[in-house]
Amino acid sequence: MGAQQNDISSSHGSLVKLKRLYLQSVPAGSIAFDALVPVGRVDWGFQDRLYNTILSKDATPYQPADAYTRRFLKFLIACLERNLAEDEELHDSILTLYSNLMSKPDSLSDATMPTFITYLLPANKPPYRGRGEEGDDTEVVISERKSVLSADGHTGSRTWEAALALGEYFLSATLPGSKRIPQCRVLELGAGTGFTSILLSKMGARYVLATDGDERVCDAIQRNINLNGRRNNISVSQLLWGTSQEDSPIYTEPWDLIIGGDITYDVRDLSDLVFTLKKLLVANRRAGAKVIISATVRNEITLSEFNTELSAAELNFEVREVSETGRQIWFYGNDTPIRIYTISLE
Template sequence: MSTSTKLRVPHWRLELERDTMDAQKKNTPLAHESLIKLKRLYLQSVPAGSIVFDSLVPAGRVDWGYQDHLYNTILSKDATAYPPSGAYTRRFLKFLITSLEENLAEDEELHDSILTLYSDLMSSPDIVSDATRPTFITYLLPPIQSLSREETRVVISERKSVLSADGHTGARTWEAALALGEFFIVSPLPISKPIRECRVLELGAGTAFTSILLSKLGARYVLATDGDERVCENIHGNIFLNRNGDNMSVSRLLWGPCQENSTIYTNVWDLIIGGDITYDTRDISDLVYTLKKLLKANMGEGCKAIISATVRNESTLHEFDKELSTAGLSFEAREVGEPGRRLWYYESDTAIRIYTIYSS
């Protein structure tokens, strides 16, 4: 049986008035709040043309001190160990400098460090714009009491193109994975244990964004799996970037009967997760086979699967629903539309559906 509800959360592009209210509540200068938001967008390599810079820059009050703080917290070599690509930074600076110029306070000039960085990038012959090349994408987490200062971000080496140079789709973090990560941070979770007590298995992990996020949230153990060996190799690299080796590992897993004797099925799991793994109807039967086998084996642990699916085609998800019901699995679905994107930037307004699946 399925149910569908709407999750209504403010969109990532908050109005400047709301930023002001938040800053007042926290007794924090608006400029500081805006720089945090600007840093989030920059580190995620959000298309510079989509950023409303004028809403993030103090109107008519840009002085040297503000620019110095901006440079040191966002653009300098010490600001982050994994900056975006040079091609992206160059385009970001083009729009940023225009906004800074238009909002300079009286008798103020552009900061020389910002201009020097832009000039160096403009004259560099090595900077090319190639979406098939890997780049560092950093997803900043909101302040969470249980996280240390060093654990407030997830860094992923990914390609922003639809397909990697090797022809697979596991080289970028898809929006359903972002929504799934946001679900674990801001929503009451439909599981019997807190995350810190859960052994988590991710199916079709891709970049392993959600696995790494749950590891940072303190999960007892996380295993990221994918059917592609090259994707698994990339996951190892992303685990290293985030220093998550203590409670996280990687394994190759093919869905369906072809690998039914894998030791993964005999391990104990509290939570099964997956982001954007229902897009191909040819794989749905094998996916449901794997879900059923895992959930049945871990019924005593109260194990549930939480799967996030981008609603590209209703008929595809209808097939998923039908396969789940035929397999005797119960499920609920919550639909997250465009207003449900708050923590990170989402490139499209396509709806995302989050399933909670369990063996009854």
Template sequence: MSHDEDGSAEHDWLTIIAVQYFQTVPLRSFDWPQNILHKLDVSTQDAILRETVQSELGKSYPPEASYSLRFLKAILEKVDATGEEHSEALLQAYLELLSNASGDKLTGDLSRACYKSYPLPTKTSSTVYLTLHEEPLKISQGTTGLCTWEAALRFAEYLLNAAPEVIQGRRILELGAGAGLLGLVCLYMGASSVELTDVDEGVLERLKENVDLNSQMIIDRMARDFGGHQSNPPNIRVSKLDWESVDFDDIASRNAEIIVCADVVYDPILIPPLTSVLGSLLRTPHHGHPTGFREGWVALTMRQEQTYKEFLSALTRNRIRYERIRLDRVPRLFYHEDNVGEVALLHLTVADS
């Protein structure tokens, strides 16, 4: 999913607006390019509309309808502040969204799919998006796994910006994959294979949907940047893995060199089964890895210091060595919510390797 870059200054500010819109950046935090705030004429309004709500991506995989409505309303209000004439196309798009929203309320139909699209770096002059079907609420359908959380975003930024060699050409296993951003980023970066695991059936179905949604984009990336064959499907699969009821022989046999997980350390009850699974995976020899053993990476948001300390203690009890990786100098590619807590990234190896 991409749009071509024309190299003009106009494209730069349009891209700034579009990447925020597709990530559903809250309007209170939206970074409006200053050079357009004084020139919101009809042609500028139409250009914004074409790059967002009425773009191919915006029509096929739109953000939550109420967000799009607020976005267009914000533009109309800014037009009013400049004294410019409203674009007929922009007004029509706003009224259509308003009518649809009113109809949904009357019929009780709240089933419209919502998408978030995350901009990814590319070697070509285009903006490439990883698009995920996500729920607008952090907890939905009885699970936290239907949206992308902060630690997954920061971990992905670390891999994309600072440590691509961790992933490229490696076999990856993700624990608690949720909506799938981290594992799909690994595949996008050139992992030889990725296995996404979770336990909730609804999350697993959503994972499969998001894999299918991004397969062609990843095929194109492999062909363009890694010399892959465009006809070959990405080597990725989704499977169920319950940490509390696990076959350790099955765990040990999984053909992965690198274990990754993000935002899985939030409930102390989950720490013992998680660290037990990590220990089993990491202590299984893997002759394809330079050390002869697998390695692990865990990103977690430090909401409660005590939970973080309990996790570190559990790693030690399971003879897992950890090293904290600095993230403060890693450039940010994605929008991050305010006041969500610091993200810790830990590199894991077995203490007796």
């Protein structure tokens, strides 16, 4: 009985990992399927749990795109066939789902249509309960275009790796200073899809304001907020960096934490970004406000210029690399370096 219980527990953990990858629409060719099924012991019971945990419409209200599911099933079925126990067959429901998707014609617009990406939160690190929330606090659901920047030409149509690293930082690390997320009023700059803001709202932040310079991106953020259930501790607003909106009331509101994910990629925006960071920090000096930014290292010259701008503005900053061990919750690869900046006045 004990061995059987251990097998069920182990398979459950594997299925949760597989579900995490599936709902994030991780490229099927990058998934180590063989490591997530019982080697040579795949039976009907395991396949039934797999189908009901991951693939059925009841498993999640927001399914990945059909084209992705079809490719995922192609790799999955091949793996299951390799590991079937003696006298076992493939599950009818899995084969039927794959057959239906294979017979469904692709639309020419499928590659650019938004799709739902679900980021499961770790069960062993449950978020704090938000205020007045409705919806599922075990996941963050984002409408994204994974294959293109955007049909409108902006970069806010997908959740970039640095935003995932920033989210993992807040779930795994201790904030600088003595405050915890539930004590913080949080301002996000260049929020993109709104992933990090929504995550922090589900972690129980006192209040989160997601901002972006593009009105269309702000509209998309609001739609993503709505996808995750109504709550009264998060909203969205347009904010242009630099002097363009230096009279915005956002600068006069109290903030404990100013954050940004992948907002340092364009050297032309760095001086305006640093202007905004310093203005916010100065306005919230007494509260000991901090800035935390995750930066994907695409070009060392760009980040060197960012460092120069910070120093010229007399802002203190510490930088640490996101290690491989810091990429455990969501899939965002190990190929591209990501750095976490902690910025303050003192």
